Amino acid sequence: MIQATNHDGNDVVDWTxxxxxxxxxxxxxxxxxxxALQAFADLPEKIAQSIVERDLRNLGFQAHSVxxxxxxxxxxxxLALALATEQSAKDGNAEQALTRGEELVPLLRAMLExxxxxxxxxxxxx
Amino acid sequence: xxNKPQTPQDEFITTREAARLLxxxxxxxxxxxxxxxxxxxxxxxxxxxIPVASIDELRRKQLAVLDAAQKPGKPTVLFIEDDPVQRMVxxxxxxxxxxxxxxxxxxxxxxNVFEGLLLTGQQTPNLIITDLMMPGMDGYHLIxxxxxxxxxxxxxxxxxxLNQDEVMARGTIPKGIxxxxxxxxxxxxLEVIRSHIGRGTLPSRGTP
Numbered sequence: 479m480i481q482a483t484n485h486d487g488n489d490v491v492d493w494t495x496x497x498x499x500x501x502x503x504x505x506x507x508x509x510x511x512x513x514a515l516q517a518f519a520d521l522p523e524k525i526a527q528s529i530v531e532r533d534l535r536n537l538g539f540q541a542h543s544v545x546x547x548x549x550x551x552x553x554x555x556x557l558a559l560a561l562a563t564e565q566s567a568k569d570g571n572a573e574q575a576l577t578r579g580e581e582l583v584p585l586l587r588a589m590l591e592x593x594x595x596x597x598x599x600x601x602x603x604x
Numbered sequence: 605x606x607n608k609p610q611t612p613q614d615e616f617i618t619t620r621e622a623a624r625l626l627x628x629x630x631x632x633x634x635x636x637x638x639x640x641x642x643x644x645x646x647x648x649x650x651x652x653x654i655p656v657a658s659i660d661e662l663r664r665k666q667l668a669v670l671d672a673a674q675k676p677g678k679p680t681v682l683f684i685e686d687d688p689v690q691r692m693v694x695x696x697x698x699x700x701x702x703x704x705x706x707x708x709x710x711x712x713x714x715x716n717v718f719e720g721l722l723l724t725g726q727q728t729p730n731l732i733i734t735d736l737m738m739p740g741m742d743g744y745h746l747i748x749x750x751x752x753x754x755x756x757x758x759x760x761x762x763x764x765x766l767n768q769d770e771v772m773a774r775g776t777i778p779k780g781i782x783x784x785x786x787x788x789x790x791x792x793x794l795e796v797i798r799s800h801i802g803r804g805t806l807p808s809r810g811t812p
């Protein structure tokens with residue numbers, strides 16, 4: 479089971495940075511978490527499917543979508559891996575793209591779990 | 605693309621007629637047909653024919669979205685963005701901006717390039733802020749078409765997760781179109797709004 483923290487035991491998402499980005503408005507960030515969880519719940523599975531099908535075009539696009547999530551939920555590790563996956567896919571470096579994609583899937587799951595956990599802790603699970 | 609259906613010839617129109625009715629470019633309609641967004645069949649000579657009913661449906665969609673958003677006489681900003689979280693962030697930023705500037709802004713949201721082109725076919729916004737990498741038709745096609753159709757009256761700003769080198773490597777952005785990297789801070793978006801809409805009507809920088 480992937481934990482919602484990185485190897486240092488810290489959150490995957492830098493919540494201090496996220497709250498700072500949105501002026502400390504916890505209620506608004508909570509709204510965003512709800513939308514993100516709904517919109518991206520199946521993204522890890524979609525990426526996994528692209529890897530199975532060796533579909534670099536979709537994999538690159540999905541990695542780009544992960545970068546987009548990181549624009550509003552600051553997650554440096556996830557962003558770096560999504561960037562590397564997208565770049566490898568774009569370059570046509572299949573093995574590297576697939577390997578990086580395989581690493582991205584659990585990290586993205588951990589990120590979504592972290593978002594869910596933050597939401598639960600800050601909205602009482604609503 | 606399907607075979608010719610068993611319905612009267614006069615219920616179908618050409619791609620050129622469809623483009624005129626929808627207010628979009630011919631290549632856009634052709635792209636929608638190829639992508640399966642618009643149903644069509646081909647004549648023996650290879651010409652596409654599109655059901656009038658599907659065009660009517662798209663026009664109804666254009667008008668419905670615009671009716672929902674329209675506040676006559678106010679500047680209109682069209683955002684084209686597939687990420688729902690980012691759309692929520694834009695909505696929040698524009699609402700705060702309208703409050704801070706003491707103005708009303710028509711905010712129109714398109715969730716993909718298809719909707720974006722459809723909406724600009726019906727109404728000309730003052731400013732278009734668009735993502736670049738979106739499913740289906742990408743933002744480069746959109747920008748080329750909008751730039752050709754709306755230039756120079758409408759400002760287009762690109763907001764993307766690509767860096768400047770990637771933006772240039774993947775396609776062509778016409779000169780004069782500003783490219784910003786996500787996330788776009790409130791102050792940066794505020795400057796975009798100030799410089800591109802309501803020239804002379806918005807309070808200048810530093811105005812309380």
